[in-house]
Amino acid sequence: MNEPILELAEVTKEYRTGPVAVEALRGVSLVIDQGEYVAIMGPSGSGKSTLMHILGCLDVPTSGRYALAGEDVSTMDESRLAEVRNRRIGFVFQQFNLLATLTAWRNVELPLVYAGVARAERRERAESILGYVGLGDRVDHRPGELSGGQQQRVAVARALVTDPSLVLADEPTGNLDSSSTAEVLALFAELHAEGRTIVLITHEPEVARQAQRVIHILDGRIVEDAGLTGVTSAGRR
Numbered sequence: 753m754n755e756p757i758l759e760l761a762e763v764t765k766e767y768r769t770g771p772v773a774v775e776a777l778r779g780v781s782l783v784i785d786q787g788e789y790v791a792i793m794g795p796s797g798s799g800k801s802t803l804m805h806i807l808g809c810l811d812v813p814t815s816g817r818y819a820l821a822g823e824d825v826s827t828m829d830e831s832r833l834a835e836v837r838n839r840r841i842g843f844v845f846q847q848f849n850l851l852a853t854l855t856a857w858r859n860v861e862l863p864l865v866y867a868g869v870a871r872a873e874r875r876e877r878a879e880s881i882l883g884y885v886g887l888g889d890r891v892d893h894r895p896g897e898l899s900g901g902q903q904q905r906v907a908v909a910r911a912l913v914t915d916p917s918l919v920l921a922d923e924p925t926g927n928l929d930s931s932s933t934a935e936v937l938a939l940f941a942e943l944h945a946e947g948r949t950i951v952l953i954t955h956e957p958e959v960a961r962q963a964q965r966v967i968h969i970l971d972g973r974i975v976e977d978a979g980l981t982g983v984t985s986a987g988r989r
């Protein structure tokens with residue numbers, strides 16, 4: 753049996769702007785086991801990004817409980833949160849978020865700089881992971897010298913360089929043409945086959961089809977959770 757990596761119980765998130773409150777999440781309960789490949793779908797404004805920010809420890813719930821690898825996130829102070837973000841979670845974004853002036857390997861080594869890894873080891877690990885994503889011959893290229901699909905593979909390499917147990921991706925193929933989408937999806941499939949946990953937001957059915965489990969959210973609630981074990985009306989317990 754796989755252990756849960758993420759456990760959310762009745763998580764709510766309220767944004768307050770002056771007198772106006774928006775309930776972006778209205779009681780989300782969800783368990784994701786290590787090694788699962790999960791897609792989150794839902795219309796714009798349904799709460800997907802808010803959920804991703806909470807899963808990634810970039811924001812905290814207004815109420816409810818979130819445990820990451822068994823550790824209650826609400827008990828972590830800012831330095832522990834930063835450490836968890838850096839070591840346990842790899843982030844991939846729609847806009848790649850690469851630094852334009854840095855070469856591929858310099859972009860990939862960044863999380864290791866923050867983690868305090870020595871320079872020679874950083875270079876070795878960055879080059880090795882770039883080889884793994886099929887860019888061993890592009891380590892000294894800058895983002896502007898790479899295709900969209902190659903840039904996203906650099907971003908995936910950066911997400912993986914700290915060997916995180918969880919990869920969170922927010923519309924990772926949203927800016928890619930179909931052949932680059934296929935490249936990035938093949939890479940995610942490989943990560944999943946190696947036992948990584950992947951949670952991605954997408955609005956593209958062909959991307960979601962590759963996941964083992966698809967969670968639909970609407971108005972801040974899980975309305976469908978369809979996985980290998982079948983469909984349930986709310987989060988799996």
Ligand code: ADP
Nearest residue numbers: 767769774776795796797798799800801802803
């Ligand atoms: P999605 O990613 O599905 O488009 P979001 O999580 O971005 O949805 O947003 C959910 C709801 O929360 C929306 O109504 C949005 O306007 C609101 N919202 C998101 N972020 C903020 C914020 N920082 N301040 C106020 N309201 C926000």
